[in-house]
Amino acid sequence: MSALLQAGEASALLDAAIRGELPDERGRFGPFGGRYVPETLVPAFERLEDGVREHLHDAAFQAEFQKELREWVGRPTALTYAPRLSESWGADVWLKREDLAHTGAHKINNAIGQAILAKRLGARRVIAETGAGQHGVASAAACARVGLPCSVYMGAVDMERQSPNVDRMRRLGAEVVAVESGDKTLRAAIDEALRTWVTDPEGIYYLLGSAVGAHPYPYLVRELQLVIGQEARQQMIDLAGGLPDVAFACVGGGSNAIGLFYPLLGDDIELIGVEAGGTGSGLGQNAATLATGTPGVLQGSYTIILQDDDGQVQETHSISAGLDYSGVGPEHALLQATGRVHYISASDDEALEALEELCASEGILTALETSHAFAAAKKYAGEHPGRRILIGNSGRGDKDMPTLTRYPARTRSHAGA
Amino acid sequence: MQAHERITAAIDAATQSGRPALVPFITAGYPKPDDFIRTLKAIAAVGDVVELGIPFSDPMADGMTIQRSSFEALQQGVSLKWIFEQLDSASGEIDAPLVMMSYLNPLLAFGYDKLADRALAAGVCGFIVPDLPLEESADLRAALEVNGLGLVQLVTPATPERRLQTLCEASRGFVYAVTITGITGGAAGLPADLADYLDKVARLSSLPVCAGFGIRAREDVAAVGRHAAGAVVGSALVEVLERGDDPQPYLRSLLGQ
Numbered sequence: 001m002s003a004l005l006q007a008g009e010a011s012a013l014l015d016a017a018i019r020g021e022l023p024d025e026r027g028r029f030g031p032f033g034g035r036y037v038p039e040t041l042v043p044a045f046e047r048l049e050d051g052v053r054e055h056l057h058d059a060a061f062q063a064e065f066q067k068e069l070r071e072w073v074g075r076p077t078a079l080t081y082a083p084r085l086s087e088s089w090g091a092d093v094w095l096k097r098e099d100l101a102h103t104g105a106h107k108i109n110n111a112i113g114q115a116i117l118a119k120r121l122g123a124r125r126v127i128a129e130t131g132a133g134q135h136g137v138a139s140a141a142a143c144a145r146v147g148l149p150c151s152v153y154m155g156a157v158d159m160e161r162q163s164p165n166v167d168r169m170r171r172l173g174a175e176v177v178a179v180e181s182g183d184k185t186l187r188a189a190i191d192e193a194l195r196t197w198v199t200d201p202e203g204i205y206y207l208l209g210s211a212v213g214a215h216p217y218p219y220l221v222r223e224l225q226l227v228i229g230q231e232a233r234q235q236m237i238d239l240a241g242g243l244p245d246v247a248f249a250c251v252g253g254g255s256n257a258i259g260l261f262y263p264l265l266g267d268d269i270e271l272i273g274v275e276a277g278g279t280g281s282g283l284g285q286n287a288a289t290l291a292t293g294t295p296g297v298l299q300g301s302y303t304i305i306l307q308d309d310d311g312q313v314q315e316t317h318s319i320s321a322g323l324d325y326s327g328v329g330p331e332h333a334l335l336q337a338t339g340r341v342h343y344i345s346a347s348d349d350e351a352l353e354a355l356e357e358l359c360a361s362e363g364i365l366t367a368l369e370t371s372h373a374f375a376a377a378k379k380y381a382g383e384h385p386g387r388r389i390l391i392g393n394s395g396r397g398d399k400d401m402p403t404l405t406r407y408p409a410r411t412r413s414h415a416g417a
Numbered sequence: 418m419q420a421h422e423r424i425t426a427a428i429d430a431a432t433q434s435g436r437p438a439l440v441p442f443i444t445a446g447y448p449k450p451d452d453f454i455r456t457l458k459a460i461a462a463v464g465d466v467v468e469l470g471i472p473f474s475d476p477m478a479d480g481m482t483i484q485r486s487s488f489e490a491l492q493q494g495v496s497l498k499w500i501f502e503q504l505d506s507a508s509g510e511i512d513a514p515l516v517m518m519s520y521l522n523p524l525l526a527f528g529y530d531k532l533a534d535r536a537l538a539a540g541v542c543g544f545i546v547p548d549l550p551l552e553e554s555a556d557l558r559a560a561l562e563v564n565g566l567g568l569v570q571l572v573t574p575a576t577p578e579r580r581l582q583t584l585c586e587a588s589r590g591f592v593y594a595v596t597i598t599g600i601t602g603g604a605a606g607l608p609a610d611l612a613d614y615l616d617k618v619a620r621l622s623s624l625p626v627c628a629g630f631g632i633r634a635r636e637d638v639a640a641v642g643r644h645a646a647g648a649v650v651g652s653a654l655v656e657v658l659e660r661g662d663d664p665q666p667y668l669r670s671l672l673g674q
């Protein structure tokens with residue numbers, strides 16, 4: 001993929017990223033990003049961009065945001081040493097516990113930040129899309145907290161496989177709208193949310209859940225999620241005796257990964273993003289966008305996407321709804337092109353196996369999305385013994401019970417051994 | 418005459434004959450790929466300019482009808498390459514200038530330079546790209562301009578006046594005034610303050626203005642025609658074709674003929 005950048009361009013762009021200069025004023029991360037949206041939404045995006053510029057780093061906004069992170073979300077989240085995993089993998093394994101954040105995943109950091117912003121921008125109501133339902137639950141909770149009505153668009157396929165989260169959203173006062181169009185998963189849910197936004201661009205605030213889409217979303221979501229990496233970096237120094245050799249995060253749209261990686265970009269730490277390898281390498285069998293995709297425009301951004309030769313976006317498969325997406329955030333496309341972050345994939349089976357191992361050895365039921373990062377870290381540990389490994393434990397797996405009950409636990413004896 | 422000027426001329430000719438220009442939209446290859454050229458000829462015989470929709474997997478500015486037509490056309494193998502082959506086979510037999518309506522990604526995948534060459538050869542005079550705001554359009558615009566092809570700009574009721582002016586100046590062929598704040602295919606009817614909005618666009622534009630979205634019946638065309646040069650009819654025509662009905666009587670009825 002480095003062929004996407006001219007020689008010399010890659011290192012200049014990486015330096016700019018580390019210095020905090022990206023995205024540029026056109027919303028670009030090098031060649032990636034930008035704003036490809038219907039004309040009806042252009043004024044809404046300009047208002048949002050102005051609002052972000054005015055509020056995001058303003059002292060009053062930051063005071064309210066930091067207070068909510070502390071007192072309502074429960075930050076800082078723990079850094080947990082994993083002694084039995086460490087022993088069995090031959091490594092030193094540390095987990096950044098976003099599963100302990102309110103509502104059970106990193107998604108809440110972004111949701112409460114944007115809900116506060118929506119309120120300040122005078123929105124009448126909030127809409128959001130969701131795949132795994134974690135962003136939907138986080139948005140429902142955050143909207144209840146700030147006092148705004150919330151509608152969540154969710155693919156019909158995802159409503160079935162993440163049904164516990166559908167009930168949670170409704171109890172938190174959100175309307176859940178089933179999306180029957182397109183592939184009935186996350187991509188269709190984003191399309192439908194955009195169609196709804198077009199009907200009332202002034203009254204609606206679109207609370208996008210990952211570091212994807214048109215400018216300023218990839219930037220806004222990163223800024224609200226980088227608390228993960230900032231905390232983890234300090235906790236590693238305080239508790240683990242130093243920075244990790246390598247950090248892993250799963251990548252759907254890329255919000256937990258950019259949150260963990262961004263504050264570590266300037267350090268001598270190997271960074272590895274893990275996408276969904278699904279059931280195989282063929283088009284449609286996985287959601288390994290960065291590993292197998294090509295540049296194109298999807299849902300507002302020029303990035304790497306899974307598409308055919310005619311530019312038609314391809315359907316994806318992953319056991320985890322949150323990774324089941326044919327695009328990826330534009331900043332990840334740049335980080336891959338510069339060579340700073342490596343993106344690999346883990347299969348459905350590897351993720352399931354990793355989930356069971358983590359349950360049995362550390363007493364943590366992690367999300368299926370997150371399990372992909374564990375699977376990749378385990379493989380890495382086997383090839384590089386004795387490393388200090390940091391894993392972004394992006395969320396908890398309670399929501400995955402409808403899927404997990406179809407796979408009988410294989411390693412139960414392991415716990416009793 | 419440059420290709421994009423053919424679009425303007427066709428609309429002006431309708432104005433001179435004392436009626437609104439009619440701009441029918443179809444999704445290429447829908448409902449049956451085999452009928453594409455026959456349908457296109459029938460529509461081009463009544464319409465002044467024909468808008469040809471290129472199917473896309475993620476039609477985010479479109480309502481149910483065009484989502485469905487787009488999805489079905491893709492299922493049946495319709496692609497930009499196939500559409501150009503079909504148009505080449507009918508060259509010289511289609512009266513009205515063609516404008517392609519496509520989301521950006523199929524055009525990117527095809528390649529802009531090749532696109533401009535194939536389009537010119539096939540009688541396409543311009544493009545409408547609903548997910549390409551002016552700020553991102555320099556590359557495509559430059560490639561099209563080499564062959565005299567136009568990029569038609571959309572304006573909407575949400576567009577602030579200063580931007581309206583910029584978009585009207587940048588547009589080629591005509592200015593596409595979206596009637597509603599919403600997606601295609603809405604059944605809510607035309608908004609009450611449509612006249613003021615269309616008058617404002619017409620005042621700012623040196624090109625003819627055609628209004629579209631939500632136009633289904635003769636009264637809609639007449640209402641729009643009092644304040645704009647033409648009317649675009651999309652979802653309603655696609656539904657006529659979907660039912661297997663003859664599009665010509667429907668299109669004529671829109672003009673009161």
Ligand SMILES: Cc1ncc(COP(=O)(O)O)c(C=O)c1O
Nearest residue numbers: 134252253254255256322394395
């Ligand atoms: C627990 C968890 N991890 C990861 C993801 C993937 O999203 P992202 O790549 O934006 O972090 C999701 C998405 O729903 C999730 O719920």
